Amino acid sequence: MEKYRANVLMCAGTGCVASGTLKVKDALQAELEKQGLADEIKIVLTGCNGFCAEGPVMLVYPEGIFYQRLTVEEVPKLVEEHFLKGRPYEKLMFKEPEKKHPIPTMSEIPFFKHQVLRVLRNKGLIDPESIEEYIARDGYLAAAKALNEMTPEEIIKVIKDSGLRGRGGAGFPTGLKWEFAAKQKSDVKYMLCNGDEGDPGAFMDRSVMEADPHSVIEGMIIGARAIGANKGVIYVRAEYPLAVERLRKAIDACYEYGLLGENILGSDFSFDLELYLGAGAFVCGEETALMRSIEGQRGMPRPRPPFPAHKGLWDKPSVLNNVETLAQVAPIILHGAEWYRSVGTEKSPGTKVFALTGDIKNVGLVEVPMGIPLRTIIYEIGGGMKNKKKKFKAVQIGGPSGGCIPESLIDIPVTYEDVVKTGAIMGSGGMVVMDEDTCMVSTAKFFLEFTADESCGKCTPCRVGTRVMLDILTDITEGRGKEGDIETLEDLSKDIIAASLCGLGQTAPNPVLTTIRYFREEYESHIRDHWCKTGICSKLCSFHITEDLCKGCQACLRACPQQAIVGEKKKPHRIIQELCIQCRTCYTTCKFGAIKVGPAIKKEEPELATSEKGDGQ
Amino acid sequence: MPKLTIEDLKKIKEKHQATFKLREGGYRAKVTVHMGTCGIAAGAREIMNVLLDEIAKANATDIIATTSGCAGLCAREPMITVELIGNPPIKYGDLNEEKMREIFKEHIMGGKPIEKYAIVMGSETTY
Numbered sequence: 244m245e246k247y248r249a250n251v252l253m254c255a256g257t258g259c260v261a262s263g264t265l266k267v268k269d270a271l272q273a274e275l276e277k278q279g280l281a282d283e284i285k286i287v288l289t290g291c292n293g294f295c296a297e298g299p300v301m302l303v304y305p306e307g308i309f310y311q312r313l314t315v316e317e318v319p320k321l322v323e324e325h326f327l328k329g330r331p332y333e334k335l336m337f338k339e340p341e342k343k344h345p346i347p348t349m350s351e352i353p354f355f356k357h358q359v360l361r362v363l364r365n366k367g368l369i370d371p372e373s374i375e376e377y378i379a380r381d382g383y384l385a386a387a388k389a390l391n392e393m394t395p396e397e398i399i400k401v402i403k404d405s406g407l408r409g410r411g412g413a414g415f416p417t418g419l420k421w422e423f424a425a426k427q428k429s430d431v432k433y434m435l436c437n438g439d440e441g442d443p444g445a446f447m448d449r450s451v452m453e454a455d456p457h458s459v460i461e462g463m464i465i466g467a468r469a470i471g472a473n474k475g476v477i478y479v480r481a482e483y484p485l486a487v488e489r490l491r492k493a494i495d496a497c498y499e500y501g502l503l504g505e506n507i508l509g510s511d512f513s514f515d516l517e518l519y520l521g522a523g524a525f526v527c528g529e530e531t532a533l534m535r536s537i538e539g540q541r542g543m544p545r546p547r548p549p550f551p552a553h554k555g556l557w558d559k560p561s562v563l564n565n566v567e568t569l570a571q572v573a574p575i576i577l578h579g580a581e582w583y584r585s586v587g588t589e590k591s592p593g594t595k596v597f598a599l600t601g602d603i604k605n606v607g608l609v610e611v612p613m614g615i616p617l618r619t620i621i622y623e624i625g626g627g628m629k630n631k632k633k634k635f636k637a638v639q640i641g642g643p644s645g646g647c648i649p650e651s652l653i654d655i656p657v658t659y660e661d662v663v664k665t666g667a668i669m670g671s672g673g674m675v676v677m678d679e680d681t682c683m684v685s686t687a688k689f690f691l692e693f694t695a696d697e698s699c700g701k702c703t704p705c706r707v708g709t710r711v712m713l714d715i716l717t718d719i720t721e722g723r724g725k726e727g728d729i730e731t732l733e734d735l736s737k738d739i740i741a742a743s744l745c746g747l748g749q750t751a752p753n754p755v756l757t758t759i760r761y762f763r764e765e766y767e768s769h770i771r772d773h774w775c776k777t778g779i780c781s782k783l784c785s786f787h788i789t790e791d792l793c794k795g796c797q798a799c800l801r802a803c804p805q806q807a808i809v810g811e812k813k814k815p816h817r818i819i820q821e822l823c824i825q826c827r828t829c830y831t832t833c834k835f836g837a838i839k840v841g842p843a844i845k846k847e848e849p850e851l852a853t854s855e856k857g858d859g860q
Numbered sequence: 861m862p863k864l865t866i867e868d869l870k871k872i873k874e875k876h877q878a879t880f881k882l883r884e885g886g887y888r889a890k891v892t893v894h895m896g897t898c899g900i901a902a903g904a905r906e907i908m909n910v911l912l913d914e915i916a917k918a919n920a921t922d923i924i925a926t927t928s929g930c931a932g933l934c935a936r937e938p939m940i941t942v943e944l945i946g947n948p949p950i951k952y953g954d955l956n957e958e959k960m961r962e963i964f965k966e967h968i969m970g971g972k973p974i975e976k977y978a979i980v981m982g983s984e985t986t987y
Contacts, residue, residue: 258948258983261877293982295948345975346950349982354933360986367894367931367941368984378869379876387866446897453896454929485897501863509865606935 248283249326250304256291256349257360257368259298261380263314264288267299270318280326290356293348297337309337353623354605359586361594362570363610365455371489374496377457383502385573389465390510393576395425398469402572404580406592411437411528411565412644412670413746414591414659417572420562423552424470427560431474434467434514435556435563438479438486439533441525442642443693445673447596448566450608452479452486455570456493460516462569464507465576467514470562474515478533481520490518525643525697529745530555530563532699543701544745565671567596587613591658595669601639601676602629614656617648621676632836633678637761641670643690643697644750646757647683666757668750682779683762684769688716690754698747705748708739712755720780722843724770729759774842781825785844790815792837799829799838820844888922889968892941896930902937903956910957911940914964923968936979942967953979 251271255264268286275281294300297311308331310321317335324332349355360366369376377383389398403418424432436459440448452459463475479487494516497503505513519537526532527542534556536542555561571593575583584592591613597620600606604626611620621627621638628635637647646667648655655661662669677686695709712735715728736752743749759766768774775783788799788808795813807823810816818829830838893899893908911925931939936953942963943949950973952963959977967973973981 255985256983257986260986288985290985291948291982293948295983296946346973346978346981348948349980349984352980355980355984358932358984360984363932364986365929366984367892367928367939369928370926371929372927375872375876378872381873383864383869384873387869391866450896450930483897485900506863508869509863604935605933607933608930609932 247285249285249306251284251286251301252289252304253286253301254290254292254294254298255288256295256298258291258295259300262298264299266315267301267313267318270315271322274318274322275326278322278327280322284326290350291348292350300337306331310335311337354607354609354626357615357619357624358610359594359612360610361574362451362458362567362596363454363608364574365458366450366608367454369455371454371456372492374457374493374500374502377455381577382457382573383461383508385576386461386464386502387508389468389576390508390512395469395471398465398576399425401576401580402469405575405583406580406587406590407568407571407575407583408591408659409565410567410571410595410671412641412668414669417564417568420552420564421466421469423550424472424560424562427553429560431557431559432470432472433556433559433561434463434470434472434475435533435537435561436463436475436477436479436569437528437530437533437563437565438477438483438490439521439528440480440483440566440671441523441528441697442644442671442673443690444598444600444639444675445642445671446598447608447672449483449486450598451566451570451596452483453489456486456490457497458570458573459490459566460493460497460503462564462572463516464502464514465572466562466564466569468512470560472562473513476517476519476537476556478519478521478527478537480523482523487518487520494518524699525693526699526745526747529747532745533563534561541699543699544747546744567672588656588658590660595657595672597672597674599625599674599676601674602633602678602681603627603676604629611657613658616654617657618653620657620674621653625676628676628678630678633680636677636679636681637683637686639667639675639677639686639690639754640673641668641750641753642673643694644668644746644753645670645673646753647677647686647761648757649761651761666760667753680777680779682720682775682777683758683765684716684720684775685779687755687758688713688720691716691751694747694751698751702742702744702748704739704742705744705751708735708743709748709751711735712739712752716755719766719769720775720783722773722780722782724766726770728770729763729766733759772842776840778825778827778830778840781827783843784825785820785841786818786823786825786827786830787839787841788816788818789837789839792835794835794837796834798834799832802828802832804828821846886922887924888945890924890926890943891968892926892928892943894929894931894937894939894941895927896934898930898934899937899939904938906957907938907940907955907960910960911964914961914968918964918969920969933979939979942973944968944971948982950981951979952977 299313300311321332407417408414527536529544532542532544551561587593596610637649639647648665691713695713698705700706778784793815800808805822807819895904938955939953941949941951
C-alpha cells in the first residue's frame with residue numbers, strides 16, 4: 244500500500260457538491276500536482292458530516308483540521324500554507340467547534356453511509372414535476388454534450404468503456420446493444436424504455452420514474468442520438484399512475500423547452516417521445532413481447548434472432564433499455580467512463596438499485612456499489628430482521644426469475660457473476676428478505692403460482708411445465724407429496740429452462756431449483772414426515788405448548804379463534820388438537836416461545852367442521 | 861417558449877441552484893414533503909396540507925414548501941426534510957399531523973430541531 248503524508252477527506256454530500264466540492268477537488272488535485280505533492284497527499288471523497296451549510300468542507304489528517312467554504316480561488320493559498328509551509332490556513336478554518344449535535348449524521352447511520360447515489364442522485368431532493376430543478380442538478384447538460392460535442396460513435400464508446408450493463412436483469416452490455424442498433428441502416432429506428440416492472444416485491448423503476456422522470460428521458464435522448472433513432476416510446480405499466488402522471492408532465496415540459504422535438508439544444512438532432520401504457524402482463528417485460536404490445540397485438544414473445552437491434556418494433560431496428568439503465572447514462576456522459584468504473588467491480592462496474600422488502604427493518608430503496616457484500620445490504624443498510632428475535636433465513640433476489648440465497652452464502656459480493664453462481668439472478672433488483680419463520684416450499688410455490696399464471700401460453704414447456712410443477716408443489720404443501728417428487732421437479736425444471744421460448748419460462752424454475760438446492764431437507768420433511776417445521780403449511784403441522792416455557796399468561800388462549808386452548812392463569816396451557824385448525828395465531832402471539840411446531844397429527848375430523856368449513860385455508 | 865440553448869440551460873441551472881443552497885433568494889427555510897407512492901400511501905398529502913395550513917396561519921412568506929419523490933426509507937414514511945438557512949438539512953420520519961405541527965412550531969419557526977422525531981442530519985452522498 245502506498246503511504247501518504249496527509250489525507251484530505253472532502254465531503255461529497257449533495258449539499259457540498261451543489262456548492263462546488265468537485266470543482267475544488269479538481270483544483271486541489273491540479274495544485275498538488277503542480278507543487279509536486281500529489282504523491283504525498285491523498286484526496287478522498289467522503290459522505291456527509293452534516294456541515295452542509297458551510298460547504299464545501301474538508302478535513303485534513305493527520306492534524307484533523309477542518310476547512311469550510313472552500314473555493315477554487317482559495318486553493319493555491321491553502322496548498323501553500325497548509326501543505327507546503329505546514330501551518331493551518333486560518334482564513335478557512337472552522338472557527339468554533341460545532342456543538343455536539345444529538346441528531347446523527349448521514350455518515351453515522353448505516354442505512355445512508357453505505358449508499359452511493361447515481362441513479363438516485365436526485366432522490367428526495369428535487370421536485371419531479373419541475374424541469375428547472377432537474378436542470379439545476381446538472382440535468383440535460385449531458386444531453387447537450389452528447390448532441391453538440393460528441394459523435395454517435397463517441398457516445399457508444401464511452402458507454403462501452405464504462406462497462407454499463409442492462410439493469411433489467413440479464414446484464415447485457417448496454418454499449419454493445421447500442422452499437423448493434425447503430426450499425427443497422429434504416430430510415431426509422433426506435434429507442435424504447437422498459438418501465439414494465441412486474442416482479443412481486445420490486446419497486447426500483449417506479450421510484451425512479453416518480454422521483455426523477457427527466458433522468459430517464461435524458462438517457463433516452465442520448466441513446467437515441469447514439470443509435471440514430473428519431474422516435475421513442477416509454478412503456479410503463481398503467482398500474483403506476485403516479486409514475487405515468489409525472490412522466491407525462493416531464494415529456495410535456497421537454498417539448499415546451501425544446502428538449503424533445505426538432506433540433507434539440509441547437510443541434511441537428513430531432514427526437515419524438517411518447518408514453519405507452521401496458522396493461523400489466525408480466526411477459527410484456529420481455530423485449531419482443533413488449534414490442535408486440537406497443538404494436539397493438541397480444542403481448543407474446545417471438546424467437547430471437549432476429550434480435551430487436553435488427554428487427555424490433557414495427558420490424559425496425561430498436562433498442563430497449565431498462566429505466567435504471569437509462570438513468571445511469573447522463574452521469575456517465577458527463578463524468579466519463581473512468582468515473583463510472585471508480586465504484587463497483589471490473590465486470591460489474593457502477594452501482595445497483597435494490598428494493599428491500601420482506602422481514603427486514605428498513606424497507607426501502609437503496610443504491611449501493613456493485614460488489615458490496617450481501618451481508619452489508621441486509622444487516623447494515625437494511626438494519627437486520629424486523630423482528631429482532633428471528634434469525635435471517637434467506638433472501639430472494641430477482642423476483643420470479645431469481646432464487647433464494649441462504650444464510651450460508653450471505654457474504655458473497657453482489658455482482659452479476661456472483662449472484663448467478665448461487666442459482667439466483669440479479670434481476671431488476673427486488674430483494675425479499677425472509678426470516679426463519681418462512682417455509683421455503685411455500686415460497687417456491689408462491690413464485691411459481693405467479694409465473695404459471697403469467698405464462699403467456701405460446702410455448703408448451705412454459706405453459707404446461709409450470710402448471711405441472713405447481714401441481715406437484717401444491718401436493719407437497721398439502722400432504723400429498725411422494726418420494727421422487729423432488730427429482731421430478733428438478734428434471735422438469737431443466738427441461739423448461741432448456742425448451743422455453745423466452746426469459747419468463749427460461750427462468751421460472753429458478754425459485755424451485757434454488758430452494759431445493761439450499762433447503763432440500765425442508766422438501767423432504769414435507770414429503771416424508773408431513774412436517775412443515777415453520778408451521779406455514781397448515782396441513783403439515785401441529786402446535787404444542789412446552790409446559791416449562793409457558794407462563795400461563797393466557798395471551799394465546801384469548802387469541803385462539805377456535806377456543807382450542809385451555810388452561811388456568813399462571814399454569815401451563817394445553818392445545819386441544821381435535822379443535823385446532825393450525826391457524827398459527829397462538830404461535831405468533833406467544834411472547835415466550837413456548838409454542839412449538841410438530842408434525843401433522845392424524846385426527847378424527849369432527850363431522851361438523853368438515854361440512855361447514857370445507858378444506859380450510 | 862423558444863428553444864433552449866446550452867446557454868439557457870446554464871442560466872436555469874444557476875438561477876435554481878440558489879433554492880437548493882438557500883443562500884440567496886430571500887428564503888429562510890425549505891420544507892420538502894417526500895411524495896412517492898410510498899409517502900402518499902402513508903399519509904404525505906395530509907402532512908402537506910398541515911404544513912400549508914401552518915404556513916398560512918403564521919403568514920410566513922420566507923418558507924418554501926415543496927414536494928419530492930421517495931426518500932428511500934419507505935418504512936419510515938411519511939417523511940419530510942427541513943432545511944433552515946445556515947443549517948444542515950434534517951430528515952424527519954413516521955410523521956402525523958400532530959408531529960408536523962410541532963415540528964413547524966419548534967424547528968421551522970423556532971429554529972430548534974426536534975431530536976426525538978429526527979432520523980438523520982445532513983445531505984446524501986452523490987459522487
